[in-house]
Amino acid sequence: MRYSYxxxxxxxxxxxxxLVVLTLISFYLLMKPEVKQYVFSSLAATILFIVIWILLIASFIFLLIDFNLISSIKINYHNLYDVAYSDQLSSIPNRFSCDRVIEKYHDKELPDDLSCVMIVLSNLPQVNSLYDHTTGNKLLKDFSIILSSAALSLCFVGRNGGNKFLAIFEHSERQKIDTFLARIEDRVNQHNQSSTAISI
Known part of the structure; x- marks a missing residue:
């Protein structure tokens, strides 16, 4: 679809x-005295001249409308893409995105350098019960930001549904996983030190 656009x-x-080339040629020819004299020498030639310029101007207008429509279609496409592949609550890849990464390895022998980490935001149900779902959603967003920043240049991370998250390391080394987990621990500790934050 993107290729078609x-x-x-x-x-x-x-x-x-x-259209620009044709317009410039027409304008150049019109500047010649002999052509100008011919155009305005008879009513038929004058009408033909006016019709041609109306067509050129109309073509420019319709092309501008087309470009505007293409721009709108592209924006709508990107919005639909975000809805399909991003979790609307946490703004990170959703379950569908996780499945797409996993499907690459369906019916194939898994490579030795493929790793997966499941992460559970274990106190989310308690936060929803003790406070409300709005507070729980805020905690989900905060944790998603932590995961997203921790995964930078290391792995794919997405929300696998509910309070579960998935990190997938392709072409990975153990060191990358350790770095990822250390980043999470460090950022969670920083988050929990805030007096206004709900602890993760």
């Missing part, structure tokens, strides 16, 4: 370029 955009750019 790009192909259509390229076609419209080519169309615009040709």
């Amino acid at each position: 790009e192909k259509f955009s390229t076609f419209k750019i080519v169309q615009l370029s040709l």
